[in-house]
Amino acid sequence: MKAHAETLSVEVTAVEQVTPIIKQFTLRNANGGELPAFAGGCHVVVVMPAENRVYRNPYSLMSSPWDLSHYQIAVRRDDQGRGGSLYMHERVEVGKRLEIAHPINLFPLAHLARKHILVAGGVGITPIMAMIDDLRNGHVPYELHYSVRSPEHGHFGHLLKKQEGDRVHLYYDSDGKLIDFGAVLANQPLGTHVYVCGPGGMIDGVINAARAAGWADSHIHFEKFAAPPVGEAFDVYLAESQISVHVPPEMSLLEAIEAAGVDAPYLCRGGVCGQCETPVLELEGEIIHNDHWLSDEDKASGRKIMPCVSRAKCTKLVLER
């Protein structure tokens, strides 16, 4: 499988500021016709060619999988980030053409479940919205617990409440109302699955509460995309390509490899899918692992790295690429 080379050309048909920090983008197939089919939980990688670099950020598809006339994504503005979300917020307007990768699902529904509990925080609602479109016409019960800062950040929650009624439970930090994960997960029927997408603390909270209630891990699902962190610059030698690459502070190792013209595999660009795993041939120094893919043993061995999110603090790093 060629994991990323083929992209789709899309055209932006609507841009809406839906909360003080989130913009929603509607995309249609630039070549006409329907877009490829997808399921709730899928994401696409959006290619953003800036002046000196190319951003490739993953965004969950939030529109209905039953309507392939368009895709919708939502982007939370991050002024401290590396610039991808600012590119989307400031430079993407109606009529702009973008390249996106085909949808990939690393956060699928468990279709044999007897009940679904969906938990989201902030912009983490996006994959959950498409999941709800998948669940609405089925016969399996589901409920949503959605937390945002305050009602003015609650655009998607208001929509879902109107559409789903009592299945939707909204929580506002401004009211001092937090989701009590233990209470939500207590005494659920056998075959219940929980899905969580939101800030790291929320994901950990749900995982810990589920395990404390005795849930087996196969019933706990989460999407924890890590944005590539900003770090110190370092240099890497790509043994197969026989080139040296400099990785500046605000560029990920994967982005630097791509900028050097080397075709490297990837799918999620967030440290979860495992596609970009690369053997480390030589290392003088240490790898700063930021992924959720490698085992603790692999991380400790210093023999593997996930270039999409991880960096190195080293005097020498040679990769098999």
Add this chain to the structure above:
Amino acid sequence: MLVTGIKSKPTYTTLVPDLGGRYHLFIGQGSGGEALLRVLEEMPGDADLHVIYCRESTSGNDHGARLQALGLADLRLYPTIAEAVEALDATLAHCVMGTRVYIVGSESFIGSCVQVTTNYNLNADEVQREHRGSAARRVYCIHCKTQNEDVRTNIVDCAGCGRHLLVRDHYSRRLAAFMGVMVDAEAPGEVPPIEEVFS
């Protein structure tokens, strides 16, 4: 002849306490009672234990009395496999997330129990299975749909249609049975030597 290496052939482990769970439901049959006694002994004193035991056994091993001697708060004994499996279903209907199921007995018994746990969407990390006692197979005739119980030979005459069935390793979790396929369809009467292979 049996065609080995078929991935659907079930694999079994040894029951061990899974302390990630909050409610532990054990179900054993015949010789499996011995394994129940072993794993119950390993469970911590404050664990929430529930035991279903079926005394029906092809080998005649009945550990019912030894289980009763443990003085468990919830031990239910049943004379037949059908009643024990029904009790499993009725118990799971009231269980909540946090339950672990431990199954031990003959392969057919395990298969019947797993049919029930699967209906409740219990996954491999919630259901342990240990094989004890007979390796005799339940064989499903793919021609007439008859389930042949307690099959010990590589080839068996179907109780439903009389065809000579080759017992395959191909296992159906839905039917909880191995597939039996007519062995002499192309050369009637040419049946390979019959041997006892599942004892």
